[in-house]
Amino acid sequence: MTDDAVRVRGLRKSYRDTVAVDGLDLTIAHGEVRALLGPNGAGKTSTVEILEGHRPRDGGDVSVLGVDPAEAGVAWRREIGIVLQSTADGAELTVAELIGHVARYFPRPRGLDETLALVGLADKRDSRIRKLSGGQRRRLDVGLGIVGRPRLLFLDEPTTGFDPVARRQFWSTVRGLDTTVLLTTHYLEEAEALADRVTVIADGRVVAEGTPDSLGARQVATVVWRDGREQTADPAAVVARLSAAYGGQVPGLSVTRPSLEDVYLDLIGGSR
Amino acid sequence: MTTLGLGSARAGIELRQFWRERDAVVFTFALPVVLLTLLGSLFSGVYPGSPVTSAQYLVPSMIAAGVASATFVNLGVGIATDRDDGTLKRLRGLPTPPLSYVIGKILLVAVVTAAEVLALLLIGVLLFDLPVPSDPSRWLTFGWVFTLGVVACSLLGVAASALARSARSAAAVMNLPYVVLAFFSGIYYTPVGALPDWVIRIGSVFPLKWMAQGFRSVFLPDSVLPYEVVRSWEHGRTALVLTAWCIGGLVLCLTTFRWRGRQTS
Numbered sequence: 001m002t003d004d005a006v007r008v009r010g011l012r013k014s015y016r017d018t019v020a021v022d023g024l025d026l027t028i029a030h031g032e033v034r035a036l037l038g039p040n041g042a043g044k045t046s047t048v049e050i051l052e053g054h055r056p057r058d059g060g061d062v063s064v065l066g067v068d069p070a071e072a073g074v075a076w077r078r079e080i081g082i083v084l085q086s087t088a089d090g091a092e093l094t095v096a097e098l099i100g101h102v103a104r105y106f107p108r109p110r111g112l113d114e115t116l117a118l119v120g121l122a123d124k125r126d127s128r129i130r131k132l133s134g135g136q137r138r139r140l141d142v143g144l145g146i147v148g149r150p151r152l153l154f155l156d157e158p159t160t161g162f163d164p165v166a167r168r169q170f171w172s173t174v175r176g177l178d179t180t181v182l183l184t185t186h187y188l189e190e191a192e193a194l195a196d197r198v199t200v201i202a203d204g205r206v207v208a209e210g211t212p213d214s215l216g217a218r219q220v221a222t223v224v225w226r227d228g229r230e231q232t233a234d235p236a237a238v239v240a241r242l243s244a245a246y247g248g249q250v251p252g253l254s255v256t257r258p259s260l261e262d263v264y265l266d267l268i269g270g271s272r
Numbered sequence: 273m274t275t276l277g278l279g280s281a282r283a284g285i286e287l288r289q290f291w292r293e294r295d296a297v298v299f300t301f302a303l304p305v306v307l308l309t310l311l312g313s314l315f316s317g318v319y320p321g322s323p324v325t326s327a328q329y330l331v332p333s334m335i336a337a338g339v340a341s342a343t344f345v346n347l348g349v350g351i352a353t354d355r356d357d358g359t360l361k362r363l364r365g366l367p368t369p370p371l372s373y374v375i376g377k378i379l380l381v382a383v384v385t386a387a388e389v390l391a392l393l394l395i396g397v398l399l400f401d402l403p404v405p406s407d408p409s410r411w412l413t414f415g416w417v418f419t420l421g422v423v424a425c426s427l428l429g430v431a432a433s434a435l436a437r438s439a440r441s442a443a444a445v446m447n448l449p450y451v452v453l454a455f456f457s458g459i460y461y462t463p464v465g466a467l468p469d470w471v472i473r474i475g476s477v478f479p480l481k482w483m484a485q486g487f488r489s490v491f492l493p494d495s496v497l498p499y500e501v502v503r504s505w506e507h508g509r510t511a512l513v514l515t516a517w518c519i520g521g522l523v524l525c526l527t528t529f530r531w532r533g534r535q536t537s
Contacts, residue, residue, distance in 0.1 A: 052365060077367035089359040092292035093285065101285050104278065105366045144362070 004063075005030045005152050005180040006051060011060035013046050013204075020046040022204035024060070030151075033174070033181040035195035035212075037188070039268055043204040044184040045085065048156055051182070052082050065152055078106055081150030081179075083141045085157050091130040095121055095140055098129060099147055106148030119143040119173050135166030142173060155183040159190060188260045198260075202268040215263050226252035278368065279375025286350075286380040299443055300346045301384065304338035305391050311460065312400050319463065322495035329462050329496065331396035332487035337459045338392050339418065340425045340450060340480050342385040347377060347429030348446040352436035355530070381426055389418075402491060410490045413507065417486030420514035424479045427521025434528045457481035463499035472501055479517040482510040 006028035013021040021043040028034045038044050049055035050062065053069035053076075062068055067076045090098040096112060103109035116122045119139040124132065132140060138158060145153055155174070159167045171193050174181065185191055191198050192212045200208040200215070208215055221235040225242060232238050235255045242250045258266075290296050308330060315326035354360045363373055396402035405411065432449070436442035456475035458464030464472070464485070475481040488496075489505035497503045 054361070054364065074367040074369060077365070080365075082362075082365035084358060084361060084365070087358040087362065089354075089357045089362055090285075090289070091357070092289045097285070097288065101281060102362075102366065104281050105368055148367075 003030070004028060005032070005065060006034075006182065007061075007063045008047075008051070009061045011047065011050065011062060012058045013043070013050060013055070014058055020204055021050070021057075024201065024204060024206060026199060026206070028180065028182060030180055031178075032196050033183065033194055035191035035198045036182065036184045036201060037186065037191050037198055037264060038184075038201040039186065042201045042268075044201060045156060046204075047201070048154055048182065048184055052080070052154055053077075078148060079151045081145035081148060081153040083138075083145040083153070083155045083158055085160075087137070087141055091128070093129055094126050095129060095132070095143075096125045098140070099143055102144050103147045108149060109147050110149055115143050115147045118146065118176060120169060133166075135162050135170070138162070138166075139170065139173060142170075146177060146179070150179055152180045152182070153177065155181060157184055157186070159185070159187065188264055192260050200264060200267050207267045208263075212260060215260065219257075221255055221257045224252070224254050224256070225250050275369040275372050276375065278372035280379065282372055282376025283379035283383075286376050287383060290346075290350075290380060290384060295443055296346070296349065299447060300341050300349065301388060301391075304334055304341050304388065305395065307337075307460070308334040308392055308395055309399065312395070315462065319496055319499055321498065322493060324492055324496045325400065326462060327400035328396070328402050329488070329492065329499075331392065331400060331402050332491040333457075333459045333462070333464075333484040335389055335392045335396075335487050336421065336457075336480060336484035337454045338388040339385055339421050339483065340454070342388040343381050343422055343425040344429040344432065345446045345450050346381060346384055347426055348432045348436065349442040350377070350380070351430060351433035352442035352445075353439040355433070356436075356439035356442075378426075381422070385422060396491075405490060413486065414490045417483055417490070417510065417514070420511065420518060421479060421483035421486070424514050424517035424521050425483075427518065427525050428479075431521060431524035431528050434530055453478055453480050457484055459484060463496075465499045465501050476501075476513075479514055482513045486510045486514075 004027050006026060008024060008026040011021050011024040011026075024043065024047060026047070036044050036047065046055065050057045051064050051069055053072050056070060062070070064072075065076065065079050069076070095116070099115055100112055103112070113122070116125055119142050121136060121139055121143060124136060129137070129140065142155070142158065145155070159170050162170065167190070171190070174183075174194055181194075183191075183194060195212060197210065198212050198215055199206055219233055220231050221233070223230045223232060223235050223238045223242070230238055239250070239253070239255065242253070312327035312330050315330065317326050318324065319326070319329065397404060429446075432446060433442070436445040453475070454460060456471055457478065457480040458467050458472070458475060459480070461467055467475070485500065485505065486507070488500075489507065497505070
């Protein structure tokens, strides 16, 4: 038994002659929001679908809420929530009808009004799902994922195709949830905004893991001035020293830290 | 909730979606009704040697076609759509007993089929003066032909749903074989005995021809028998062929059914 929400060791999955997941390890604590980052084809969706019990694996040990998803039944499914990558079901139903229907599968679901408020769809209650915008449809999907009060929520590329305003609304929805979340995304800002920890995968393996601001070598800043450059963990000290040396103004001074995107591109580039 | 409770909840959702989906209502439900009204009004005349008018002859055949539409076309399109739009994937991610999905579909088919038969029967009685039999043995015949026909066509519809690549193509993929088969089964072309021999031979392989013949035996007098393919209602053969299709349909379902669409690997 394990106290972790998710524990994966040596996960493997191949499709014919391509290896999608190649010995992946992943541990997610209860209450954590974890982002799984990686380029297209890195094995994110395969991994998540194996954890959701949607896909069989070729090898490795997987425990999700203490249960192997490949053998999990209805009782386990009551504990998890899944927000799929793209959906178009229930187009002719109203928002309230579909949420109300999905709620019936769970022993103690959230109320309709509470769910609608959490995902910001209270004013769309009686709208046909067909008429929702892309962002509203995704928020409905999240509503369907959380209506059963899951202990673990899977969000697979939840904001692909969103405009910036819709993305920010969606982020505040996710921040308002009190549950363990496994999120896949290829938006770096999204991982930074939501995740407690980030796991970067490339070619089916973990290439880095950490908090968004410690990932890779992000603490190391680069100080550049007219006559030189220096990498340091303490840029203030370097600037103070330079300032003293130049007697005030340091010509052409800049201090930069690598963005998460720089670190990420470096990580996945390095694995190629 | 119990599997049965969830099954009836699914039926409620399925029925609401069916009646709100214009394509489903127009193609699956209204087409047989419109065709019966049109063809019944166009055909005129009485079959010599019997009191049966051309329109009355058409009604039981169209009831068979309506049952096939409400089962075969309805399930084929419905399941292909569920596979394509993510309904099945969502259900597999929820604590759903698979049986509750099946129960939902069975109840959907039961309600739509009953409404279809009732609508066609009403048109037959009100527009074309079709006499409603009072002999209970005829209703007994109706009962078993209906039951076997519904089961056989439903199972074939479930199996055929795998042929449609997407929700959008499903209506076309299901309706073409249905319309062709209805023609080969002597639904639109009356009386059935006047069809070319090779057409009858092909039609006789499939359940629709036998279901139509069974329903004609319920609603039409024996004096119309000379216009059938053979001068008998062939109840024994009807039961045999329909039962064979129930078994064959079940085998096809079990071997071809896919929860996933084709595009997902």
